[in-house]
Amino acid sequence: MTSPKRTSYTLIPNQKYRRSCRHYNKFSNILETDSPSLSTLGNFKALPLEIFQMVLEYLPVKDISMLSMVSKAISSRLINYISTSRGNKRLLLQDFHNPELSSSRKGTSILEHYRSLGLLLKRCTLLLPTKERLKYVHKILLEISCFKLSGCSDPLHCSGLQCYGVFLQTLTAGWDEIECHRVYNFLCELSSLPRKVQTVVSSKPGSAQKLELRIRIFCRSVLLNHWVHRSDSAFWLTRILKPWPMVNQARLLYIIFGPASKLDGHVVWQKMIEDPTDETSLKGLAGAIKLLYDPEAKEWTADDVISLVDELAVVPQEWLLENSARLLILCGNNICFTFMASKAVNGRAIELARLVVFLALVCEKDLYCMDWAVKMMQKVCKVFNTSGEMNNFLQSVENAFAHIIMDALQSVISGEHDEEDSSFLNLFHLVNAQANFHKEILYLTMRNNT
Secondary structure, three states, rough: OOOOOOOOOOOOOOOOOOOOOOOOOOOOOOOOOOOOOOHHHHHHHHHHHHHHHHHOOHHHEEEHHHHHOOOHHHHHHHHHHHHHHHHHHHHOOOOOOOOOHOOOOEOOHHHHHHHHHHHHHHHOOOOOHHHHHHHHHHHHHHOOOOOOOOOOOHHHHHHHHHHHHHHHHHHHOOOOOHHHHHHHHHHHHHOOHHHHHHHHOOOOOOOOOOHHHHHHHHHHHHHOOOOOOOEEEEEEHHHHHHHOOOHHHHHHHHHHOOOOOOOOOOOOOHHHHHOEEEEEEEEHHHHHHHHHHHOOOOOOOEEEEEEHHHHHHHOOOOOOOHHHHHHHHHHHHHHHHHHHHHHHHOOHHHHHHHHHHHHEEEEEEEOOOHHHHHHHHHHHHHHOOHHHHHHHHHHHHHHHHHHHHHHHHHHHOOOOOOOOOHHHHHHHHHHOOOOOOOHHHHHHHHHOOO
């Protein structure tokens, strides 16, 4: 995908794609080509087709791929071979549930095998238009059930979709965006992905756990995980999210990148609501948000991304503010500041003040430099139009510290303890956060006055 300009998912330019002018014949069981001159077969012209195919049995897939570029006649013979039962058995490995065979097959991982197979089919179908290439590839892979969204009985322990992902990444690498739109539409048609997404985003969270898991694995393994360039990952993530309203985008983002159970892989919907979480549970979401905020993600504005973050923080219900603060820190300075500045200009100073307190708390708990939180607050102060608005905000920060610490103290006094005594520990961190936060303010003030 080299085109610098992107179009939306729903608007595909009505024009001929680049290979449509090339002459080709449709195939039935095998690809048909014009009768090639035997002279282009070189020394292979002396071999019967059966012997030629036996020779291929001894060649690595990478070498067969190189061979396909020798001539159109050779490529035609290779496509004939791929379409035979012998070729299928040799090339379409299906050791997806055997850890030993999946990690190594005669010294080559099954992932690398399908990467090489993708390159082979890319070269063999070079003269076909995109639509026919996809139909041919689908016909070759049709019988592999583990390549289907709902085809595997144990998707959590299957490497099939990962293999399909590296295969597609290799096949489509370098295609322009119009062609990649067609690839995504083709995959949606085969997998019924939009219909299944509609089911999970319109249902009660967790009511379709198995389908949520399948969508998560399919989107990550097939469409998102194998790209080298961030712009490519952003393109495919945009294809997944953009057709849906913002509220559904947030739900879908949580399904794909949110925390999941280590036991069964199911999405953990209550993780952000009930207790403070750790960085591991939030890194996937933060990475996706940064991907969409990147300047190369042309179809997303800063306002779009900030609105998505705001919507995400109430999926499936309002998150603990500590978890929202931890997500913003993981998203980086630009997103964190833009999110806070948005609250400042929209008159949500009290919400912003509470957020500052929890940013300080996360810095204290996770051992970040506290001066980062102070400098972020200082930068946000410059967004306010008047000194009066800024002073009211600073007063709200102090009030928020007091109220949140008193709430924590009340929890300790009332005896609401658990086995880990988290109430007292939380109070301890809050008091230290306030002390270290104000220490950094004093340092900053003294430096400016000397």
